[in-house]
Amino acid sequence: MSAVNTLTAQPLLSRRNHWINWVATHAEMKPDQAAFRFRGEVTTWRQLRDRSAAMAGALARRGVGQGDRVLLLTLNRTEFFEAVLAINAVGALAVPVNFRLTPPEVAYIARDCGARAVFTEPALLPLVQAVRGEESELELVVNMGADTAGDALGYEELVAESQPFTPIDLPEDLPALILYTSGTTGRPKGAVLSHGNMSAQALTCIRAMHYNGDDVGFLASPVFHVAALGSVAPMLMLGATTVIHPLKAFDPSEMLDAWEGEHVTTVFLVPVQWQAICADPTVQQRDLALRVISWGAAPASDTLLRAMAETFPDAKNVAVFGQTEMSPITCVLDGDDAIRKLGSVGKPIPTIQTRVVDDDMNDVAPGQVGEIVYRGPTMMAEYWRNPQATADAFYGGWFHSGDLVRVDDEGFVYVVDRKKDMIISGGENIYCAEIENVLFAHPRIREAAVIGRPDPKWTEVPVAVVALEAGQDLTLAELVDWLGDRLARYKHPKDLVVVEALPRNASGKVVKGELRESAPASARAAG
Numbered sequence: 001m002s003a004v005n006t007l008t009a010q011p012l013l014s015r016r017n018h019w020i021n022w023v024a025t026h027a028e029m030k031p032d033q034a035a036f037r038f039r040g041e042v043t044t045w046r047q048l049r050d051r052s053a054a055m056a057g058a059l060a061r062r063g064v065g066q067g068d069r070v071l072l073l074t075l076n077r078t079e080f081f082e083a084v085l086a087i088n089a090v091g092a093l094a095v096p097v098n099f100r101l102t103p104p105e106v107a108y109i110a111r112d113c114g115a116r117a118v119f120t121e122p123a124l125l126p127l128v129q130a131v132r133g134e135e136s137e138l139e140l141v142v143n144m145g146a147d148t149a150g151d152a153l154g155y156e157e158l159v160a161e162s163q164p165f166t167p168i169d170l171p172e173d174l175p176a177l178i179l180y181t182s183g184t185t186g187r188p189k190g191a192v193l194s195h196g197n198m199s200a201q202a203l204t205c206i207r208a209m210h211y212n213g214d215d216v217g218f219l220a221s222p223v224f225h226v227a228a229l230g231s232v233a234p235m236l237m238l239g240a241t242t243v244i245h246p247l248k249a250f251d252p253s254e255m256l257d258a259w260e261g262e263h264v265t266t267v268f269l270v271p272v273q274w275q276a277i278c279a280d281p282t283v284q285q286r287d288l289a290l291r292v293i294s295w296g297a298a299p300a301s302d303t304l305l306r307a308m309a310e311t312f313p314d315a316k317n318v319a320v321f322g323q324t325e326m327s328p329i330t331c332v333l334d335g336d337d338a339i340r341k342l343g344s345v346g347k348p349i350p351t352i353q354t355r356v357v358d359d360d361m362n363d364v365a366p367g368q369v370g371e372i373v374y375r376g377p378t379m380m381a382e383y384w385r386n387p388q389a390t391a392d393a394f395y396g397g398w399f400h401s402g403d404l405v406r407v408d409d410e411g412f413v414y415v416v417d418r419k420k421d422m423i424i425s426g427g428e429n430i431y432c433a434e435i436e437n438v439l440f441a442h443p444r445i446r447e448a449a450v451i452g453r454p455d456p457k458w459t460e461v462p463v464a465v466v467a468l469e470a471g472q473d474l475t476l477a478e479l480v481d482w483l484g485d486r487l488a489r490y491k492h493p494k495d496l497v498v499v500e501a502l503p504r505n506a507s508g509k510v511v512k513g514e515l516r517e518s519a520p521a522s523a524r525a526a527g
Helices: 005-006 009-014 019-028 045-061 078-089 103-113 122-134 154-159 193-210 228-237 251-261 270-280 302-311 387-393 432-439 476-486 512-522
Strands: 034-038 039-044 069-072 093-096 116-119 140-143 175-179 190-194 216-219 243-244 268-269 292-295 317-321 327-332 342-349 353-357 369-377 399-407 413-416 423-425 429-430 443-457 459-468 495-498
Touching: 019 045, 019 078, 019 228, 019 432, 034 045, 034 078, 039 045, 039 078, 045 078, 069 103, 078 093, 078 116, 093 103, 093 476, 103 190, 116 122, 122 140, 122 216, 140 154, 175 193, 190 193, 193 228, 193 317, 193 327, 216 228, 216 251, 251 270, 268 270, 268 342, 268 369, 270 292, 270 302, 270 443, 302 317, 302 399, 317 342, 317 476, 353 399, 387 399, 387 429, 423 443, 423 459, 429 432, 432 443, 432 459, 476 495
Parallel strands: 034 243, 069 093, 069 116, 093 175, 116 140, 216 243, 216 268, 268 292, 292 317, 459 495
Antiparallel strands: 034 039, 175 190, 317 327, 327 342, 342 413, 353 369, 369 399, 399 413, 423 429, 443 459
């Protein structure tokens, strides 16, 4: 009996709302339509169902079952999503891992989650073997895109076993994923996300972006990041096609070629990528089908927003904001409000509850700064095997985001800083994000970040770290003069560091830990 017939024969299973059932439904209703396209290869809905079910059976026969954790250490490819479905189908948890991490860092994650199996690919097999040398308990290695190599099993060989697999009941509150936070400071923590979390995320995207089943999504984010899984979830729910873009150095012209050739209708990129796309000399001559363009992970200047509107006048422009622990979207800003509410991350999505509170969980007045906290169906269950971090995160019965925000009289949220990044200078609270938003408007500045450094008089003062537009130069005196009445004087950076580019993690966020280590030594004092 095939996996889908087994599923439809069991009413309880068929009622479950998760991506395994979504795929089974589309495999029946539109079997030959494309679920994924990657490097010219098409995977239909029927193939996606059958291949993931075959892999699930192979895993089950090798002892992988309910509650087990399986790492995924791969580049962007269709097999990643087949593997996630297979892992979940046996009741195990998929744990995507950043392939840019060092062996000790990956080994820490493997030990922390207690993984016993890993999916990888030839280019990353040496990394996996190095991880196993770090006393990892990984027993089963599956190598995508290759035959058996050493003790690693070939992915296609396992799929080809094609033995019957009987799916198990997967309640919506069953954990599906462990996604480790980016770890810009300290050790990463594993956010446990359920099937229900991802269903709620899919509905959030469908509502915010107005997605439909005829859309062609474009996946440019690394598959190990929540942005990738969060953007593919609505496509799986709707039965829409996802085009997977190979991971490589960002090339706007090459990306435009892909959008044009694949008739892509929806795209998410970070602002620095949209800036390069809008500046591409061929963009206006392209025959593009873009219907929704979205951005997030960093602020966008009014200059960029206007450039996006001029370049893609017929596309809906949507900004999204959130974090891994919330699956991830919590706030949405429509393009119609983007210029009018410059600097805002939008309004909270209607399916979650929010409050803005002080350290004692008292609500702050509108316009005042406090931490935004959440409740709702996209909220993670816990941090994996970290009860103290979980208790701290859910203090007072709400999830604490760590984001300091203010809310205006129309309900728009403005992030002023990460709580841990706030600078206290001479008794005054200085919010790095507030300074950064002003710096983004400087015509010579391409990227900007603000950090604090110790100061004998003021305890701590702000330092601006910037990447400039090509061929430009900027001195601290010029910057301070330009800031003028744009920013209170006590908030003016006391040092200026010019770099080629800011260090960013996979989500596009600046890694301030690296800046704090490197910037003070090269900072130019204000004098």
